[in-house]
Every structure is written in structure tokens, then in C-alpha cells.
Amino acid sequence: MDLLVVLSFEALKAVASLALISVGLSIIFGMMRVINLAHGEFLMLGGYAAIVATKAGINIWVATLLISPIVVGVIGVVIERTIIRFLYGRPRDTMLATWGLSLLLVGLATTVFGNTTEGISAPAGSLQIGDYRIAAYSLIIIVIAVAVFAAIWAVFRFTRYGLIARSTMQNADMAAALGVNPSRVYAVTFGVGAGLAGLAGGVMAPITGIVPTIGAAYVAKAFITVIGGGPAILAGTVSASVMFGAIDQIITYLSTPVIGEVALLAAAVVLLRFMPQGITGRFFRRAA
Amino acid sequence: MIAHWQGNGGLVAATALGLVLLLALPQVVDPVMMIELTSYVIMAILALSLGLIWGYGGILCFGQSAFFGIGAYAYAIAVINFGDSTIPLLLSIIVPGLFAALLGYFLFYARITDVYFGVITLTVTLILYKVMGATSGSQYVIGTAAIGGYNGIPAVPPLNFPGRPDAALSFDGLFYLSGLTLLAIYVGLRLMLKSRFGQVVVAIRENERRAELLGYDARFYKLATFTIGGAIAGLAGCLFANWGMFISPDVFGLAQSAQVIIWVIVGGTGTLLGPIVGCFAIQWIATKLGAQQVLNANLVLGTILIGFVLLVPKGVVPTIGDAFRRLKFRPYVAPLVEQRRVP
Numbered sequence: 359m360d361l362l363v364v365l366s367f368e369a370l371k372a373v374a375s376l377a378l379i380s381v382g383l384s385i386i387f388g389m390m391r392v393i394n395l396a397h398g399e400f401l402m403l404g405g406y407a408a409i410v411a412t413k414a415g416i417n418i419w420v421a422t423l424l425i426s427p428i429v430v431g432v433i434g435v436v437i438e439r440t441i442i443r444f445l446y447g448r449p450r451d452t453m454l455a456t457w458g459l460s461l462l463l464v465g466l467a468t469t470v471f472g473n474t475t476e477g478i479s480a481p482a483g484s485l486q487i488g489d490y491r492i493a494a495y496s497l498i499i500i501v502i503a504v505a506v507f508a509a510i511w512a513v514f515r516f517t518r519y520g521l522i523a524r525s526t527m528q529n530a531d532m533a534a535a536l537g538v539n540p541s542r543v544y545a546v547t548f549g550v551g552a553g554l555a556g557l558a559g560g561v562m563a564p565i566t567g568i569v570p571t572i573g574a575a576y577v578a579k580a581f582i583t584v585i586g587g588g589p590a591i592l593a594g595t596v597s598a599s600v601m602f603g604a605i606d607q608i609i610t611y612l613s614t615p616v617i618g619e620v621a622l623l624a625a626a627v628v629l630l631r632f633m634p635q636g637i638t639g640r641f642f643r644r645a646a
Numbered sequence: 647m648i649a650h651w652q653g654n655g656g657l658v659a660a661t662a663l664g665l666v667l668l669l670a671l672p673q674v675v676d677p678v679m680m681i682e683l684t685s686y687v688i689m690a691i692l693a694l695s696l697g698l699i700w701g702y703g704g705i706l707c708f709g710q711s712a713f714f715g716i717g718a719y720a721y722a723i724a725v726i727n728f729g730d731s732t733i734p735l736l737l738s739i740i741v742p743g744l745f746a747a748l749l750g751y752f753l754f755y756a757r758i759t760d761v762y763f764g765v766i767t768l769t770v771t772l773i774l775y776k777v778m779g780a781t782s783g784s785q786y787v788i789g790t791a792a793i794g795g796y797n798g799i800p801a802v803p804p805l806n807f808p809g810r811p812d813a814a815l816s817f818d819g820l821f822y823l824s825g826l827t828l829l830a831i832y833v834g835l836r837l838m839l840k841s842r843f844g845q846v847v848v849a850i851r852e853n854e855r856r857a858e859l860l861g862y863d864a865r866f867y868k869l870a871t872f873t874i875g876g877a878i879a880g881l882a883g884c885l886f887a888n889w890g891m892f893i894s895p896d897v898f899g900l901a902q903s904a905q906v907i908i909w910v911i912v913g914g915t916g917t918l919l920g921p922i923v924g925c926f927a928i929q930w931i932a933t934k935l936g937a938q939q940v941l942n943a944n945l946v947l948g949t950i951l952i953g954f955v956l957l958v959p960k961g962v963v964p965t966i967g968d969a970f971r972r973l974k975f976r977p978y979v980a981p982l983v984e985q986r987r988v989p
Contacts, residue, residue, distance in 0.1 A: 393761055395768075444956060449761045450706055451955050454911060457708075458951030461904055465945025574900045578772040581765045616780040623773050627749070627766065631756040 360488030365611065367487075371496040373603035374503035375562065379576050380583040380595050381506065382555030387584055388591035389527045389547050391449060392442060395456040397580055398573025399463035400552050404430045404559025405568035406471060412478045418564075419481070423502075426560025427553040434552020438545045446544070460573065467570035480564035495564065502561055506554065511592055523547055578619070582626040588636020597637045602626065657836055660919075661829060668825040672818060680821060682933060685889055687824040690925045691831060691882035693909040697921030698835055699875035700910055702844070704851030705868055706760045709767035710879050710906045712774055713742035715897035717880025718887040719778070719793075722802040727789035732808045738884035739877045746876025750869045757865070768903060775898035798894025802887045815888070824885050828922070831878055835918055847871050901944065905932075908951050914961025923963055 383397045394400075404426040411421035441459065445452045482494035514520035523543055526533040530540045559568075566572065583602055587594025602622050610618030633639060672680060696710040720741040724734035749770065753763055782795025791799065805823070807813035815823065838844045850857045850864045858864050887893045896902065905928065913924025928950070935943045958965055 393765060441952060441956070450764070451959060453706075453708075453761065453764055454907065455952050455955040457904055457907065458948045458953075458955065460948065461901070461944045461951065462948030465942035465948060469942050469945065571900075574772060578769045581769055585762055585765060614780065616776050619773055620777060623769060626769075627752050630758055630762070630766070631752045634756045634758045634762075 360490055363487050364490045364492060365607075367492060367496070369604055369607040370500055372607045373599045374500040376579060376583055376603045376606075377595055377599035378499065378503045378506065378558045378561065379555075380580045380587075380599065381510070381591075382551045382553070382558065383580050384584045384587065384591050384595045385510070385554065386548055386551035388589060388594070389523060389551075390446075390544055392446075392548070393449060393453050393456070394551070395453055395577070396437075396460040396463060396573075397555055398575070398577035399460045399467075400430050400434065400555035400573075401559035401562070401576050402467060402568060402570065402573045403433060403463065404556030405563035405566075405572065406467065406476075407556065408560035408563045409476050409478055409568060418478065422560035422563065423557065427557040430556025430559070431549045431553030434555075435545055435549040437552070438548035442548060443541065443544065464570050464573065471570060473570060475567045475569045477567035478564050499561060506557070507592060507596065510554075514592075519546070579622065582622060586626045586629055586636055588633075588638035590638035594636060594638040601637070657833065661833055664825070664829045664832070668822065668829065672821060681817070682929075684817070684821045684824055685886070686926050686929045687821065687828055688882055688885045688889055689909070689929060690922045691824070691828050691885065692879050692906055693913070693921035693925035694828070694831055694835065694918060695875045695878035695882065696906050696910050697913075697915070697918055698878070699871050701915035701917065701921070702839060702851060703847055703868060703871035703875070704760070704854075705872055705875075706764045707767045707872070707875070708764045708907065709769075709771035709903055710875070711897055711899075711902040712767070712771040713746055713876040713879035714883040714886070714902075714906075715771075715774065715778075715893075715895075716742040716745055717883030718893045718897060719799075719883075720880065721884040722799045722887050722893045723788050723791040723793070725803050726791035726799070729803070729811045730809065731803065731805045731811070735805065735884060738887075739881050742880030742883070743873050743877035747869065747873045750872040750876075754865045754868045754872070771898050771903050772900065775895050775900075778895035778898060794894075796895055798892055798896075800892050802891045802893060804888050804891065805884075820885070820888055824889075827881065827885065831881075832918055832922070839918075843867075843870075901947075904947065904951070908947055908954075911954050911959075911961055912950065914963040914965070917961075917963050917967075920961050920963035924961065927962075 379401060382400065383394060386392050386394050386397075407426045407429040408418075408422045411425045412418050416425065437459065441455055442452065445455055480493065480495040482498060484491045485494050485497065514524060522533070522538050523546075525536075526538060526540050526543045533543075534540050566575075579602075583595060583598045586602060587596075587598035602625065605625050606618045606622045609621040630636075671683065675683060692710065692714050695713070696707065699705045699707055699710075717738040721731075721734045721738035724737045725731050728734060749767070753766060758766070778793065779796045781793040782797060784792070786793045786795070793799065803811075803814070804820070805815045839848065846857065846862050847867050847870075849860075850862065850867055854864045883897070886897070909925040909928050910921045911924070912928055913922065914920030928947075931946070931950075932943060935941060935946055954961070960968075
């Protein structure tokens with residue numbers, strides 16, 4: 359019984375981390391049709407922002423939950439203005455340019471921080487469940503993921519920015535005719551997506567530690583989740599995270615984490631064979 | 647596209663030039679540089695394979711190094727087991743070809759968009775990196791070959807004369823073999839692209855729906871092109887394992903995958919010469935960068951990639967070709983229809 363609780367808790371944590379590291383990518387792809395191959399590097403920058411801030415004596419919660427997203431969000435806006443905006447409507451070129459960006463950021467981080475793993479210790483202790491102990495930080499990740507998704511949903515559903523962003527996503531020309539400046543909406547949206555990636559990077563930093571090349575560890579999972587999820591941003595990311603997170607966790611429990619990731623990829627490829635539009639392309643078509 | 651090069655005269659001239667370079671270079675270049683040069687030639691074969699499927703097939707594959715690596719591993723594992731290198735050489739072509747066919751079947755027949763295709767192929771490569779890295783330990787042994795995790799497989803036996811394991815290939819021999827292979831694949835691809843099959847492949851790149859309405863199954867032609875590209879990349883991997891006598895999961899890394907893309911985009915898509923030129927140029931720059939400590943290699947390669955996408959999206963060879971033709975053959979007239987570019 360206790361083992362079951364621990365295992366489902368671990369599965370829930372896997373789902374939450376998957377959703378958290380994918381949501382920034384999902385927003386940028388879902389709203390702007392931009393595949394951001396530098397997503398993993400945004401996570402990496404978020405992690406470094408959290409570590410540098412914490413080492414400078416700032417409270418760890420402020421560092422991970424505020425400084426990481428703000429720093430990476432600002433970087434995102436700058437990148438959108440200098441590179442991405444010249445490439446709208448050319449998805450292939452965008453991918454190539456963001457891949458170049460990914461290499462560039464890895465190189466930059468290696469130059470600045472050196473090629474060593476840096477870390478901060480995870481705050482909060484552990485929880486006792488029967489004979490097992492689990493890290494309380496896992497619980498915090500789940501809470502943060504739920505809060506982030508609730509916040510995104512509320513922003514899209516109830517605020518003026520959400521309305522403008524959704525309308526621009528549906529029809530940029532019509533939105534422009536009604537007085538919206540799509541260029542600014544794109545810049546802000548890219549910044550929000552980057553900021554969420556930064557937040558995820560900051561939140562994951564105490565668990566994984568940070569090296570300049572850590573982005574590669576995240577991107578594969580994040581891309582599988584976003585592609586498997588399909589067009590609806592929130593419903594897609596959540597449904598794909600639940601499915602892939604569960605597969606990953608079950609196979610990992612039965613064998614090794616590496617086999618778990620292979621199963622994740624195989625599941626995604628087979629899924630795409632039968633649902634090329636992803637889960638939400640097939641089901642819940644009207645979801646946000 | 648480059649009409650005056652596509653006559654057979656141009657092909658014969660290119661072949662002759664290639665043969666002259668192949669014979670002359672070892673006489674004039676010092677041995678250390680020859681080692682570098684051999685690796686450039688091998689990588690040029692890999693670049694050519696991506697140049698085919700991306701530039702002519704219109705398939706944006708971000709994981710070409712996956713087939714390269716699978717070919718290298720297939721060769722290394724088989725040759726350690728068999729001793730004689732004939733079957734391992736064939737396996738290094740067949741295994742990645744089959745892998746490409748399997749992956750391509752799932753992706754092309756699902757008709758996923760090319761953007762998804764790029765992401766999935768990249769993901770496959772990254773996961774192969776992890777899988778091969780996780781194979782350290784005595785339980786991961788195929789026959790007598792230990793796969794060795796991130797440490798890789800050391801002391802890979804070299805190619806030998808078919809049937810005679812004692813007649814191993816020398817290092818000069820490897821240069822000649824790689825150069826001849828590059829030349830043969832270049833000529834072979836040029837002829838293939840002129841054939842009916844090649845024309846259909848290009849037609850699908852230009853307008854997939856129109857080609858399908860004319861009765862061609864785009865999925866099948868893409869799958870065939872992708873498989874050929876995978877097999878060529880595997881052969882390059884086999885030569886690479888020979889060159890270093892060593893193979894490790896680094897061939898599946900993000901940096902290696904990115905390099906192949908950079909060679910092709912710098913040289914130019916839609917030509918076969920472009921990827922080879924781009925490969926030699928970037929490899930040379932990378933060698934120079936490796937010798938100094940000021941600038942990080944990733945930083946420079948990333949900047950080159952962004953710069954080319956934004957400023958020279960056609961690549962060097964087509965851009966020079968266009969300028970040359972404008973200068974020489976006719977006064978420049980703005981084309982009526984914007985020429986469709988393969989990005």
C-alpha cells in the first residue's frame with residue numbers, strides 16, 4: 359500500500375515535471391507556430407539565473423520563482439526582436455536559426471560559467487510515507503506545475519491580453535485590422551514562453567544541477583510532449599504529459615531510466631503514425 | 647538549376663578534377679594534414695547524404711548523424727566478431743538503411759509535417775546518444791564486442807582486402823578509398839537525379855500535391871530517398887570508425903548533428919557540390935578553432951548557422967552560381983515568379 363502511494367506520487371511528479379518543462383515550448387509553438395530548438399537552453403539559462411542569484415544571497419524561492427522567469431523572459435524578448443521576427447512564416451528557417459541559437463547559448467554559457475556542474479541544494483526536507491521517505495521538493499514541483507497551468511488558463515480565459523493573444527493566434531490579419539499590433543503580441547508571447555522555460559529551469563535546478571549542455575537532456579522530452587499533445591496548448595500538454603509521464607515512469611520502474619526514455623520516444627512515434635495531429639488533434643478539439 | 651553544370655561534360659570534368667586531387671594531394675600535403683584531410687573527405691560523404699535528402703528530397707532531417715553512428719557501430723561490432731571486414735562493411739550500409747526505412751515508414755506514411763519530422767529525427771538521435779551511453783558494463787556485449795557506454799569501442803580493426811583479414815588497409819589506403827567512395831557517390835547521385843526516379847523526387851520537393859495528382863506516391867519516393875541517404879551516411883560512419891579506430895556515442899551528440907546541418911546550409915541546398923564545399927570549409931574552421939582557447943567552438947558554429955539562415959539562406963555555392971550566371975550569361979532580369987527555395 360505504501361509502495362503504491364510512493365509510486366503514484368513519483369508518477370505524478372514525473373507528469374508535473376514533464377508538463378512544466380514543456381509548457382513554455384508549447385505556448386511558443388501553439389501560438390506562433392515557431393519550433394524553438396533553443397528551448398533547452400532557455401531552461402539552462404533559468405537554472406543558471408537561479409544558481410547565481412542564490413549564491414548572491416537571495417532567498418531561493420525568490421530566485422527560482424521570480425528571478426529565473428524574469429531574466430529568461432527578457433532574454434526571450436530580445437531574441438524575438440533580433441532574430442525570430444525576421445523568420446515568421448518560414449518554420450524550417452526558424453528551426454535552423456533557433457538551433458544556431460542553441461549552440462551559441464551553450465558556447466556562451468561554457469565561456470562564462472565553465473564546463474562544470476553547479477548546483478544548489480533542494481529546499482524543504484523529506485516526507486515520511488509508511489516505511490518510505492520522499493523528497494518534499496517533489497510535492498512542491500507538483501504544486502508549482504498545477505499553479506502555473508491554472509494561471510495560464512486564467513490569463514488566456516479572463517484577461518484582455520489573453521483575448522488579444524488568442525485572437526492573434528487564430529487570425530493575425532483580422533486582429534491587426536481591429537487595431538491589435540501582432541508584432542507586439544508575438545514579442546510578448548515569445549517572452550512569456552521563454553519566461554516559463556526559465557521558471558522550469560529554475561525549479562528543476564536543485565534536482566538536476568546545471569551544466570551548459572543540460573538543455574539537450576530536456577529538449578527531447580519537451581518536444582515529444584508538445585508534438586504528442588497537438589494543437590491545443592494546455593489540454594495538449596497536460597494530456598501528453600500524463601500519457602508519456604506514466605509510460606516513462608512505469609518502464610523506468612520496471613527497467614532503467616534510459617529504457618524509459620526509449621519507450622517514451624517509441625510511444626510518441628507510434629502515436630503520431632495514427633494521430634498525426636497529436637492527441638488534441640484527434641480528441642478535445644475545442645480545448646484551449 | 648545550375649543548367650550549364652548539369653550536362654554530362656560538367657560531370658566528366660568534375661570527376662576528372664576529383665581524381666586529379668585524389669592522386670595529387672598525398673604527394674604535396676604533409677602527413678599530419680593528410681590525417682585531417684581524410685576525415686574531411688569522410689565527413690563530406692555524410693554531408694552529401696544530407697544534401698541528397700534535404701536539398702533534393704526536401705526532407706528536413708535533423709538526425710543524419712544517427713545513421714552515421716549506427717553505421718559506425720554496426721561495422722565496429724561486426725568486425726570485432728567476424729575478423730574479416732567484408733560482411734561488416736555491408737552491414738554498415740544495410741543496418742542504417744533499414745533503420746531509416748523503419749523510421750521513415752512511421753513518419754512519412756503518417757504524413758506528419760516537415761517541422762515535426764525535423765524534431766522527431768533530432769529526438770531519435772539524442773535518445774540513441776543516451777542509449778549507447780548507458781551500455782557500459784559487462785552485460786552489454788554483442789558476441790565478443792563490448793559496447794562500452796560513453797567510453798566507446800576502442801581498437802576497431804581496419805578494413806581489409808575481401809577475404810584476407812591479414813591484408814589490412816593502410817592509412818594512405820583509407821584516404822584513397824574514402825576519396826574514391828566520395829567521388830563514386832557524387833557521380834552516382836548525379837546520375838540518379840537525372841534518372842526518372844530522381845526527377846520524381848525533385849518534382850515532389852517542388853510540389854508534393856501536384857506530383858501526387860500526377861500519380862506518384864510521394865510517401866514511397868520520400869521513403870526511398872531517405873533510406874538511400876541513411877545507407878550512405880552509414881557507409882561514412884564505417885569509414886569514420888576506420889579513421890579513428892574508435893567509436894563512441896559522441897557521434898550521436900547534438901554538436902555532431904548540428905554540424906551536418908551547418909555544412910549543408912553553408913554550402914547550399916539543392917546542389918551536390920555545396921554540401922562538400924561547406925563540409926571542407928567548416929571542418930577547416932573547426933580545426934583552427936580547436937587549436938585556440940579564446941573562442942568557444944559552439945559559439946562560433948552557432949553564430950555561423952544563425953548568420954547563414956538570416957543573411958545567406960541559399961548557401962555559398964548557389965549564391966556564387968547565381969552571381970556568376972548574372973554576370974556572364976545575360977543581363978539580370980528580375981524573375982517573373984519568385985523561385986521556390988528549399989530552405
